Amino acid sequence: MSTRTTESTVAFEHPSSLRALDGPQPPETYRVMIDEEEILGVSFRAYRRTATLLQTPAVSVRGGLSQSHLVDRADLEAALEADGKASRAS
Template sequence: MSTRTSETTVTFGHPFRLAAIGDAQPAGTYRVVVDEEEILGLSFLAYRRTATTLETPAIAVRGGPHAFHRVDPADLEAALEADGKAPRSV
C-alpha cells in the first residue's frame, strides 16, 4: 500500500481554537501536513486521508518548542470559515 504526504499552509487573521488544541492560538500562518493512503482494489488511483496535522506555533514564531497536533479536517475548515476565509480544502 502506498502512502503520500502533502504540506500546505493556512493563515488565520484572528486568534482561533480547535478541539484538538486546548488553548487559543494566535493569528498567523500555520503549517498543515496531510497523510493519505492508497485505496487498493479500484480501477483508478485514489487516496483516503489518514491524518491531518497542524504545527504550532505559527511559522513566523522563532525559537521555542514546536508541537504537532492531529486535528479534525472539518474542525480546521470551520475555524477558517469563522475567521472569514473562503472555504478551502486542507
C-alpha cells in the same frame, strides 16, 4: 499500500480555537500536514485521508520546539470559515 504526506499552510486573521489545542491560537500562518493512504483495488490512483496535523507554533516563529497536533478536518475547516466571516464583518 503506499502512503503520502502533503504539506500546506493556513492563515488565520483572528485568534482561533480548535478542539485539539489548548486555548485559542494567535492570528498567524500555520503549517498543515495531511497523511493519506492509497485506496487499492480501483482502476485509478486514489487516496483516502488518514490524518490532518496542525503544527504549532506558527510558521513565523523561529527557533524553539514545534508540535504537530492531530486535528479534525471538519473542525479546522469550520475555524477557517469562521475566521473568514469575522474578517468580512470587520
